[in-house]
Amino acid sequence: MVYFSSTHKSFIPAAWKTDGTYSKQDWPKDAVLLTEQERATYWKQSPPDGMQLGSVARRPTWIPIPVTALELLHARKVAQINTACETAITAGFWSQALGAPHFYSSQLDDQLNLTGLVLHSQDSAYPCRDEQGLRAFNAHTAAQLLQVSNDFTRFKMRLLERAGALKQQLDHALDAKDAQALEAIEWSEVAP
Incomplete structure (x- = not known):
């Protein structure tokens, strides 16, 4: 009993x-x-x-378990960083695979389309914008498509690494119970 x-x-x-x-x-x-x-x-x-x-x-x-104000602030800041990172990833990127800078869209469907073309290892037209902003389906060799994909992967990884570092700072500030430090941590753009 x-x-x-x-x-x-x-x-x-x-x-x-x-x-x-x-x-x-x-x-x-x-x-x-x-x-x-x-x-x-x-x-x-x-x-x-x-x-x-x-x-x-x-x-x-x-x-x-009651959630503290610091935990709520931490969760809000993590969500902001995740949103900002996703927005940056899907905002597009620059690649010089065609010999000059071209801007490529990077919404999720764009990422899937590029991956599909790279997996097929074939030459193909692919949409991008030149430095003047003109969008066209430009001819790309399989090697150029692979280069565009590699450029996107490096671009995306820089953003994910930045988000990861910021979230680690948030975790440390939460552990230290430092509300000021939590408030101060913000997403910042990563240079292309």
Whole structure:
């Protein structure tokens, strides 16, 4: 048999009531005897992720762990960095695969189209803009398409590495409980 005290948020083996661990005066007044179901669910059990032991009407239950203002700020900043990184990745990039700088779109469907062409290893027309902004389907050799793909991968990795470094700074600021440092960490553009 096991008791639960909602005041102490703890379990008390029944033997402690009579073995001298608790005197009659020290025994928690709110101690309730657990049902077998409660004993199997809560006593000596780890709470589910994001939960902690609590009580409702003096009975044990799992309750959500309160989220602190710093944790909310951290989550908001991580989301901002993720959004900014994704926006930068899909905003397009420059490549000199055609011998002069050309701007290539990099929305998800553009990434898939480029990957498909590279996997086929064939020459193909592919859309891009020249330095004057004129968009055309320009002829690319398989090697040039591979170069465009490699340029995009380097571009994307620089952005992902920047986002990763910023999120690591956020984690350190959260661990240090430094709200000012959390607020100060912002996405910044990476040079092409």
